[in-house]
Amino acid sequence: MQFPIISVIVFTPIITGLLIFLLPGERKTEIRVTALAAAAFALALSIWMYFSYDTAAGGYQFVEKYNWLPQLGISYYVGVDGMNTPLVLLTGVVMFTGVLISWGIDDRPREFFGFLFILATGVFGVFVALDMFMLFFFYEIAVFPMYLLIAIWGWKVTREYAAMKLTLYLFIGSVISLVGGLAMFFASGMGTFDMIALEGAGFSLAFQKFWFPFVFLGFAVLGGIWPFHNWSPDGHVAAPTAVSMFHAGVLMKLGAFAALRVGIMLLPEGAKFWMPWIILLTIVNVVYGAFIAMVQTDFKYVIGFSSVSHMGLVAMGFATLNREGMIGAGVQMFSHGVMTALFFAVVGMIYDRAHTREIPELGGFAKKMPIVAIAFVVGGLVSMGMPGFSGFVAEFPIFMGVWKYRPWIAVVSGISIVITASYIIRIITNVFFGKMPEHFEKGDDHHEPIDDVIALDKVALVLLAGILIAVGIFPSLMVPMVETGVENILRLLGGA
């Protein structure tokens, strides 16, 4: 029997989380070291898995299958293909850097890391699930700890409201999809939740048309699709740094991925029928999200709305249902995940020192924390889709795909690139350059003078920025892999 690498990746976080709960709460250093070790282990395994995925062979690899509830055809069934291998890697990266950046959490770190790791297991579980029941099971495990993480360790002003709003939105979405999933289970008459088997269920057109919107939109809520995106900026802003990273970086991909895996892949005819409407929604996402980001004065809200805009591109790429769009969306999930994790890390580092996120009140931070500034510029260039960075590798194919579908949509959505450039440049100018206010420079009664970030933070930022550049310069690291995943989806769509 081969080494069950996927299971080890999935269960490392939750087992560590439970071990952490057994440690005494005062032993904070031990707790942090344990968390970091586990995160490093999971990251190492996901890197190893990424590079040992056989792109030439394609298909699902590292498959494991065990009966869970045979009477209802529920199994623990996992495997990765070209679409989700990058996402597993992404989760590993964000988990590792998230732990590094949360080193300074002093209020009940035991509970913090415990809940964070339960969440991580949920995320890994969804990405690798090949059984629909298992997907729902892990999906909800991933959604819930968010509530406590935001409500307890979040930004005091909005945390209770934002945490509740987020949880309810996501939970409503997931249970609506769940009913759809159950309907598929019974309608197939196959008595199994095995998604690969269900791909061949041949649901009737009427059934697909009826259920597709429920299933797709239920999950897409977590992907931040307009008009159900409202929870997301509030949630991002209220969350503590590592949770924002997880949230925008990984969790939103969970929604997009599940919408693809269950919605588009199991109900392809429904997808074809509804896609024009979905594309319209995503145009609003992309353009409106960018505009709202532009007018925000709170640094973190800018990034929050930029996530809405960029996740719109992911959904738009899927919605084109053609090769270019899907490949772009696949890469964009990874690229945006890393980029936005980097952004939120930077925001967190600045807020921890300046105690404000209002852009007009900040300035000159590049002098005090050069690495942070450089990392942010890298992220910014990715965000604008500059060639040589991963954002270009992702967004260019999306626009190509959209152009193939309807050129005017590509033109309208292209506006977002210009707007993105404007708000990114505004942040770079006003936060990192310019003159630093006196009380930050020297310190006053309320403030310590601003100092540079700690070494662990730098490691995290360099890792994130390095990945963005690596994928940008060597697209062959990722694109061929995603392409094998897309082939499979196109096959289900009947070669559209």
Add this chain to the structure above:
Amino acid sequence: MGSITSTMILAILPEILLLVLAGLVLLLDAIWSDAEDRRRGLGWLTAGGSLLVLLLSLMFASPGGSNELIWGGMLRHDWIGFVFKMVFIFGAAITALFAMDVEGLGKRGEFYLLLLISTIGMNLMATSADLIMLYLAIETTSIPMYILAGFFKQDDKSTEAGFKYLLFGAMTSAIMLYGFSLLYGFTGVTGLYDLALAIQTGALNSGVLILSLLLVLVGFSFKISAVPFHFWVPDVYEGAPTPVAGFLSTASKAAGFAVLVRVLMGTFPALSGQWSLLIAVIATITMTLGNAIALAQKNIKRLLAYSSIAHAGYILVGVVTFSELGVTSVVFYLIAYLLTNLAAFGVVVAAWRTLGSDEMEAYDGLSRRSPALALAMLVALLSLAGMPPFGGFIAKVLVFAAAVDAGYVWLAFVGVLNSIVGLYYYLIVLKRVYLYRSEQEDVPVPVTRPYRLALVVLSVGIVLLGAFFAPWFTWTSGAAGGLF
């Protein structure tokens, strides 16, 4: 009536053993009448004894593959009854542990005695196959419960709870009895399965039939706290000693469901078209009303009371379907719900000993005062909300799956949307526990051994049900199969 066989004795082994245990409790209570501290040991005796009964019953009293009427048709020896019995006995054991360190409860022998007698009644409820036996069983369950609810004689709220429960119980019981008498009067038989035959052959005209069904349902609705016979629930739960409220909300409710399922599916299968829709409507109203009112509660026991009404609604969804999967989901749900709700009440009892209050404000900052208790609360409430990897999630999925399977997609949607409302108010409690600060943060909340033991067992059980559900599902689907 034929001679008594060993099967007949073994079938009622759990009840016989419980009766022996009750006698032992009574005896020791008399012997230790002067030694108050020793009488606390009666709790260990009741809990340990019940678990022993559970074990022995599992070894010797399980019905195997047969479903036979025994004791002259009074009882039916089948899996569904057996599974329910095991659930009740387990609930009684946990309740005994919860009661041990409650002032005015834990050192009173009669408490444990009444608890055991009531459990015997529930066991008989789950297996009775005859109207007369059924009525006797219901009363055997209820009368000790009336006393237990009003156990704190000095406390106005407790006596009010006992009295209210008695009045409501007596009233609905009388209505139900009227239904029974109609059924007997028109058919001349009292056996539940004989009645089914008589109904099929058309011995009753449909008007009388529907009327008697409705009258009978009144009594059952009271037991399971379905709308509109739920009014007693919040007041009784609030006033009754908390361990008793926990027992009422779980085992007693499960017993009601055992009877409901057997009567609807055993006696009235011919009318399933009519009662399905009726139950669907009751389920919708019950869960919606329960959840809506729970939103406004400030007292944790009242919150749990309304939540328990809502849960009765979810469980009824499984009843509506009239299918094997439906009954499986009902039994699974009841097991998960028993563990979960007992855990929730257990936390409330344990916390009350230090907090001295059931108001939700008192729970502020609990996670800093007792992380373990807070975690138990988290597990219990999330399982109630239907989150994986806890038992409540699987239970809800099964119930809604049964509804979708039977073509009640709208009911499944009503159910899932209701579970969102539920999630909201459970989160409000968790927010207090984990987020809010309190002035008494430095005062720890000690948890004595019986609570630690019971809560660990329950929490582990909740996770086992939720993550390794195959054996439980096999068990419950076997139970459901025994009914059809």
